[in-house]
Amino acid sequence: MGRTEVVSRALSGDIRAVSRLISLIEDCVPGFEGLYSEIYPFTGKAHVIGITGPPGSGKSTLVDKMAAVCRERGKTVGIVAVDPTSPFTGGALLGDRLRMQRHALDDGVFIRSMGTRGQLGGISRATSGAVDVLDAAGYDYVIIETVGVGQSEVEIASIADTVVLVQVPGLGDDIQVIKAGVMEIGDLFAVNKKDRPGVERVVAEIRIALELSSVASRGGGGTSRIAGSAGHHGVSALGAAGSEREETVDEEAARPCWHPPILQTLAETGEGVGELFDACDEHMRYLAGTGELDDRRYRRARSETMQIASGRIWRGLTDDRGAFAAAEELAWKVARREIDPYSAGNELYEMIVK
């Protein structure tokens, strides 16, 4: 079977083809699944690093400096900047253009920003596609940068091999320094803006939170981090409820454990960024050495497979004229309080399944 030209060019590292291929997959143009199947066999080589943290923690600057470190070491890097709160995409953001300019003459750095573009729930699929294109195109590292605002960061973290949680001193009460539930997804912690007062307190808080979560999960410091991280890679907006079984716990109990390091950085000057990068590499060696890398990537694959199947079921429901008409009729009854939403939903379900 002949390869599509845009795919051939993207695989050879042609930046414009890479960019175009990401757009085609992001927009789910007719035939995008075929393009995806062409690039997919070439994926799995890049180290995918997810960077997340609250607004104002300096993630963008940190990622820029990480890219610079990458280049100093002779490696290439693709950056996917995801803002789940923004409908803009495709490099339309001003900040993004400024960043582009800084690396404009360097083919070893590719930057792409993604917004929601109104597709609620679709951002993790689009991000996954962009990551796979960059991976297939031969970038050594792919960095996913996302603002830490709840569900989306957890979803996006599930795509990464290594998750860096960025914290920063002095963000005030309203933005919690460490949100429980998000803590567990961190493989590394970077306390940025380390010249600010309060940096030691943030480090201490992270340390305490790590110890607490270590004690809380399965009663021991040894295997708990692994068990904890085993959980997050199966999480998805749809699959969180039932898809994560306990099968991975026992086999992993005998492995060496990963203690998430806490690093201090000053992204503006680049201080500590080399060490952060070293720690990411160290984490990858740990993943590869213990077999955890295969497990993570398997869980990502399972989550995506189930999401895609579920998406097709949902599309079948909304595209099917008959099902949609039935949903409309039931909804009017619900709106008139003749039946409740659960009875209506169950009735619709019974109708579809038969």
Add this chain to the structure above:
Amino acid sequence: MGRTEVVSRALSGDIRAVSRLISLIEDCVPGFEGLYSEIYPFTGKAHVIGITGPPGSGKSTLVDKMAAVCRERGKTVGIVAVDPTSPFTGGALLGDRLRMQRHALDDGVFIRSMGTRGQLGGISRATSGAVDVLDAAGYDYVIIETVGVGQSEVEIASIADTVVLVQVPGLGDDIQVIKAGVMEIGDLFAVNKKDRPGVERVVAEIRIALELSSVASRGGGGTSRIAGSAGHHGVSALGAAGSEREETVDEEAARPCWHPPILQTLAETGEGVGELFDACDEHMRYLAGTGELDDRRYRRARSETMQIASGRIWRGLTDDRGAFAAAEELAWKVARREIDPYSAGNELYEMIVK
């Protein structure tokens, strides 16, 4: 059929029963659907107001003052405080307890906080349940307070009759004052902390953004707001893609239009809060007078019905041992790059549907 005791007591306004019923529905305890069907016929009377805005905009204080205004006017109010970024729930938050104390001796104010509790995607269902319980229990107003961080605010806004977007001067660059895509969900704008410098600029920015969105959608000031608001009430995490048809546009074109007012408030002192409340009442009169209220509630019902049906389909997929085993096998192939995720997802879909 006899009514369950907790339902009877909640319907008579017993605060402990209301609280218990919300928990039972939130936790999806066995039989919760039956409880839901008992209370549902008594819903639809409350005016449901959604309040959303960025962290630090003073939403909680504003909502507290709105509750006070409510009580001065002899009305009762239920408050559902939703934090999609927090796993805490059920009044466990310190801030929430403090708020509870302030209204502790007043049966006319009920406050409840909801977190994600690890149920990604489940928060809008849980919020919807709490709103319906409070509505059935006879509260005149139900206020949903949620932090504005992307998808969740849009989902939660879809439950409300009236959506108030809270903005505030001087939040800095990283937190955008008005995010496109969220703009459209606002029926009213409250610029809080109006004693701060920059308040006029925020008001002007909102005005310009409103004019732009008015011009952008369907080329005219007249019907665009209605068309815009018609869209958001059908939005859900799952249903955004295909469920919103164009059927409501034509019939609404002839209606009088709603121009979202921009109010200035100082929640700390209560300044402007009475006017904000008046504007909410005015919006409800508009909704009721034009028939838009029925349309919004119909769209909420349709979205919920389809979500519930879809949830059952998904549960069927994850609970079915055979389907889960097939998903696992396919996922290993994906992880080994033998097939791509879309081929695997489609194969799983075909298997389930047959």
